[in-house]
Amino acid sequence: MSSLFDVTIIGAGPIGLYTAFYSGLRALKTKVIDAEPDVGGKIRYFYPDKKIHDVGGIAETTGYELVQNFKQQAETFEPEFVLGKRIVSLAKQPDETFLMQTEDGEHHYSKTVIIACGSGTYEVNPLVATNADLHHAKTHYHLRDLEQFRGKKVVISGGGDAAIDAAFTLQPIAKSVDLIYRGENFKGYEKRAADLLLSNIHVHLQHEITSLNEGSELETVTICAKPSGKEETLACEALFISHGVEVDFSFTKNWGLQTADWGIQVNSFMQTNIPGVYACGDAASYSRKIRIISAGLHEGAIAVNSAKQYLDPGAANEAMVSTHHEHFTN
Ligand SMILES: Cc1cc2nc3c(=O)[nH]c(=O)nc-3n(C[C@H](O)[C@H](O)[C@H](O)COP(=O)(O)OP(=O)(O)OC[C@H]3O[C@@H](n4cnc5c(N)ncnc54)[C@H](O)[C@@H]3O)c2cc1C
Incomplete structure (x- = not known):
């Protein structure tokens, strides 16, 4: 049996990557799984060479550079990456942990799950x-x-x-x-x-x-x-x-998740209707949702903080800022 993780993030787009970093900041044993052979989500898939001007604090970058930075940051706390594996099922087991299965039959186990799967998997028309x-x-x-x-x-x-x-x-x-x-x-x-x-x-x-x-x-x-x-x-x-893509988001319904407005319904804790399962980034849906990178980053941090307190109800609401973290001070 593959080992049990504290947090498994489904999706290694920009939000999944930042969420992996923040999860490490909170000392959670983290795994990231993506259906694509490389990280970067929509940025890598659709616009690696496009100039991007609306990510907070970065006046101008390209998609490729931005993905490299997200990747480098995500690797800070050495999460496990599983690429080229599409998750097709997610189910809570009798012991309250989650079992995720990939299309080719691999099993992945986790105490909590953060869904950062964007609009799902895609194929161009x-x-x-x-x-x-x-x-x-x-x-x-x-x-x-x-x-x-x-x-x-x-x-x-x-x-x-x-x-x-x-x-x-x-x-x-x-x-x-x-x-x-x-x-x-x-x-x-x-x-x-x-x-x-x-x-x-x-x-x-x-x-x-x-x-x-x-x-x-x-x-x-x-x-x-x-x-x-x-x-x-x-x-x-x-x-x-650019005739659009066929996106497959149908799996979320099979997983028992409530969906709304092109995403998985979450509350202000990024909590889905299944305790222990959170969503963030383009995959998450709530009132006044904005589907841009800057907005999703905040949701990723909230999802991690919620997962942390689900695992340890006495844990602090949020991580201390990174400058004070021992990884950066030592
Ligand atoms: C053409 C275009 C231009 C854009 N320009 C900008 C811009 O300039 N600025 C801006 O802020 N935003 C822009 N956006 C929006 C931005 O790309 C998204 O908000 C952002 O990518 C969301 O990140 P995410 O990590 O939530 O999802 P995504 O980037 O969609 O990543 C989700 C990842 O999850 C994986 N996945 C999905 N389902 C599964 C599964 N079942 N199992 C395993 N893996 C799975 C996918 O393979 C993917 O890698 C643009 C979008 C498009 C399409």
Whole structure:
């Protein structure tokens, strides 16, 4: 039997990582499990090269740098990391500890569980267009290596934040950027969407990509105007597709958790309806919830403090600030 941990955090996104750090600060034996092969959650998956400006105290960073810092901080108290393992079941055992099972049948045991699983596990929706299968190598779903776009004529398809972020990120390095969206108005942040129309990104609203050229080299895409059916051919050497993702959050219901508003219902202790199980970050739901990194960090610390007192009702409400912790003073 694998050993029993005080706290197991499901999800190694930014909030799971910070929660692991804070859990170590409270001297809890901590394990972190993630379905992905590496840590970083949505940042790693969707926007490692994007510039980020709204994390408290960090005026500007990239997704990649931010993940490296979260990772380094999370490693401070040496939690156990289990990566590439999707948790499919969570159940309280007769002795009040929790058993978590991975998709491939591993068992993990813990006295408390903190769910930092974001929006669940995800898979991108593929481009559906004639000849799309000929150009997999030039069709990108993640901005993981900007060099692949340098000096190229880039076509982006999508209308949400990820597509708009990609357009602004790629515009300074690409030869040209065309942004195709089937809707009448963008779904992304209003200000960013307005800025698009003032930029030199070529915006094609109410259009969609219907085909790519034949042959082995990607050279053109054909787009079709939605109301009129009028077709236009655009030069294209690299495609970035942001048609959303299929997220699987259904497991939370199978685990007996109450859900609300795209997340797991928690109270101000980040406590779910199951005693000993907490949620934080994008996975947690409560009144006035904000799904950004800065907001989730606070929730992670609260969840740990609640777990600590669940295990030891006499424990302090919160950790002392890190400067006074023996790990940093010695
Ligand atoms: C395109 C885009 C741009 C954004 N830009 C910003 C920004 O500029 N600033 C900002 O503050 N926020 C931004 N956000 C939001 C920010 O990314 C999220 O608030 C943040 O990632 C939430 O962190 P998290 O750790 O709670 O969840 P996530 O980052 O979603 O991580 C959850 C992790 O849990 C894992 N997981 C899920 N289910 C399981 C399971 N069953 N078993 C094991 N592992 C599991 C996943 O694999 C994932 O790694 C953006 C989001 C998107 C999509």
